[in-house]
Amino acid sequence: MKYFFTIYIAVFLFTTNVFSQEKVITHKVEKGEAINQIAQKYRVTPFDIYQLNPDAQRGLKPDSVLLIPSKAGAKITVVPTKINVQTQTHVVLAKETLYGIQKKYGVSDEDLKSANPFLENDGLQIGQNLTIPSKSSPKKPVSYQEKYIYHDVLAKETKYSITKQYGITIAELEKRNPEVVTSLPIGYRLVIKGTAPKIEKVAEKTTEKGAVNGQIENLKKALTVVDYVAYEVQPKETLYSLSKMFEMTQDELIALNPELVNGVEIGMLLKVPSKLQASADDKKEYMALSKKVTYDNRKRMVMLLPFNVANIESDTVNSTSNRLKKDKFLNMTLDFYAGALIAIDSAKVLGYPIDVEIYDSRETKNNSDVASIIRNKNLVNANAIIGPFYQSNAEIAAQLVGMNNVPVISPLSKDIGKPYANLYQTIPTNEAIKGAMFDYMRLKNGNIIAVVDKKKESIIQYIKQYHKQVPFVAFKENGSLSAESLKGMLVKDKMNYVVMETGNTWMIKSTVAAMVSSMPAYQVQLVILEPNETLDTDEIKFQNLTKLNLMYPSVTSDYISPEMALFEKKYRKANNIYPSDYATRGFDMTFDTMVRLVQNKSFEDTVNSAATKRGENKFEYYKKEDGGYTNKGVFILYYDTDMTIKEAH
Known part of the structure; x- marks a missing residue:
């Protein structure tokens, strides 16, 4: 406690010194108050408040105290200009420093101490009367700091309210900010007084060829159109962590996504630069790593699986069989384990030099034995750890073994989580799944058309913001699909991909009918981005879906490959039942990890150099901007005319 108190005081003193140059006020949070309400009250942005109160990004607590910058909505930047003024005096206030006073009056340390x-x-004392030397008499010219003021537009603000605040006219505001004559975007930085720094114009004439070429290159860069993609906000993410992830300032991120002014919410779709997506040139090659096995030294692989045996043994109400019937999480764990055992046995048959250790992680969402197992079993010396299942526990494991860069492979969670460099997320995110579908259609140079139900607001927003070139098929006044509109968007000599997102049976039937009737003259293919249960009903003819080669993205393959058939045979022999998706994943993930461990390079090097496909799952890892790895291995599947599901190539 004493140590904590010392640290707290040190931090407090440091903070006091930092803000001594800029006035701040405090605000006590009332129950139900939101960050944007507080920001508007004090005429600052939420970002300004978060800068002084980083913890506020996790949520506001009633009765907590926030530091508010006393800026009245305006930020002041100093621009030096020379000017002569008469000698004056200054009374030293609390927390002022010599440096601050010198900067305020534009005098040097030597001149101030000379006067x-x-x-x-004696040094600087509170209450002292200082003589500020005249600027007309010093030996060297001294600069005076002239102010200009700017204002960041907040939600619901108008030109009228802003001009009233600063005592200027709307005409003056528009003259200084011609970009806001027609609109007033939230987050836009207005110049209120003075003149903002200008960018020097490039000379129009030059006699040097190199200079001309340089100007042309700069012009090309300036005209480069930035492509954007959608990113879904994950739990625990903040404005700060998002800005770091996307290599942007928080102001730039807010400018692209004005809704962030009201705070970060889980599930928000953000507009971010597409450079974070793997381009076609960056796509990894799928390779059979099993051909490059090295047998020189043995590897140690550890599995941390949540059997929670102690809970089963202490359950006096339910028998083991009854618990298995009720406990879905335990069934999932056992299925994964059963698949993993077959992978371990297969590696043993192949002679892979790997020692496998399996421990009961005894985990729930908020608790586990992970830390004690890592400590007691010295897992910092392991070569790879599969598990734990819960994201929070996988993060604990990654942190504890991070010093040795031990890979921690998260089996089932697709949460983005904290950026640990040695944490590997094996489930592709929703963003990666939809992105893979659009990447495929563009790779095939297809003509993409969207038929989206008005109820699918998130899909409409996604396409409008991140795939602006994709047109939407019109609807009639009665709300039904306009077949004429759809057919009018079809293009000859090119595959026309119709992206259909609706749960409405009539809309599906009318879309399918319009596409089928167009087939004699056009190439058409039906596409969905998310699972659609309505397509499985008797009202939708399966023959039409196969005729249109219904295509969709999927984390797992829905067809039986030769490798999958072999695994199913082994699994049925060992367990007398067909494997579930969790059992298949247990096999695929465990076997893929073991194959990567026996290469003549580190696990991370194999991830950076090659992608793999195992049975029902792909493992195409990419390094995230903020650290760690995410899997973008997605199948593009379609219904063939022979009534089977196949992978599109």
Whole structure:
């Protein structure tokens, strides 16, 4: 406690010194208050508040105290200009420093101490009267700091309210900010007084060829159109962590996504630069790593699986069989384990030099034995750890073994989580799944058309913001699909991909009918981005879906490959039942990890150099901007005319 108190005082003193140059006020949070309400009250942005109160990004607690920058909505930037003024005095206030006073009046340390000799011996004292030397008499010219003021537009603000605040006219505001004559975007930085720094114009004439080429290159860069993609906000993410992830300032991120002014919410779709997506040139090659096995030294692989045996043994109400019937999480764990055992046995048959250790992680969402197992079993010396199942526990494991860069492979969670460099997320995110579908259609140079139900607002927003070139098929006044509109968007000599997102049976039937009737003259293919249960009903003819080669993205393959058939045979022999998706994943993930461990390079090197496909799952890892790895291995599947599901190539 004493140590904590010392640290707290040190931090407090440091904070006090930092803000001594800028006035701040405090605000006590009332129950139900939101960050945007507080920001508007004090005429600052939520970002300004978050800068002084980083913890506020996790949510506001009633009765907590926030530091508010006393800026009244305006930020002041100093621009030096030379000017002569008469000698004046200054009364030293609390928390002021010599440096701050010198900067305020634009005088040097030498001149200030020369005019106030007592400063050499007594130092700066509260209440002292300082003589500020005249700027007309110093030996060297001294600059005076002239202010210009700007204002960041907040939600619900108008030109009228802003001009009233600063005592200027709307005409003056528009003259200084011609970009806002027609609109007033939230987050836009207005110049209120003074003149903002100008960008020097490039000379129109030059005699040097190199200079001309340089200007042309700069012009090309300036005209480069940035492509954007959608990113879904994950739990625990903040404005700060998002800005770091996307290599942007928080202001730039808010400018692209004005809704962030009201705070970060889980599930928000953000507009971010597409450079974070793997381009076609960056796509990894799928390779059979099993051909490059090295047998030189043995590897140690550890599995941390949540059997929670102690809970089963202490359950006096339910028998083991009854618990298995009720406990879905335990069934999932056992299925994964059963698949993993077959992978371990297969590796043993192949002679892979790997020692496998399996421990009961005894985990729930908020608790586990992970830390004690890592400590007691010395897992910092392991070569790879599969598990734990819960994201929070996988993060604990990654942190504890991070010093040795031990890979921690998260089997089932697709949460983005904290950016640990040695944490590997094996489930592709929803963003990666939809992105893979659009990447495929563009790779095939297809003509993409959207038929989206008005109820699918998130899909409409996604396409409008991140795939602006994709047109939407029109609807009639009665709300039904316009077949004429759809057919009018079809293009000859090119595959026309119709992206259909609706749960409405009539809309599906009318879309399918319009596409089928167009087939004699056009190439058409039906596409969905998310699972659609309505397509499985008797009202939708399966023959039409196969005729249109219904295509969709999927984390797992829905067809039986030769490798999958072999695994199913082994699994049925060992367990007398067909494997579930969790059992298949247990096999695929465990076997893929073991194959990567026996290569003549580190696990991370194999991830960076090659992608793999195992049975029902792909493992195409990419390094995230903020650290760690995410899997973008997605199948593009379609219904063939022979009534089977196949992978599109």
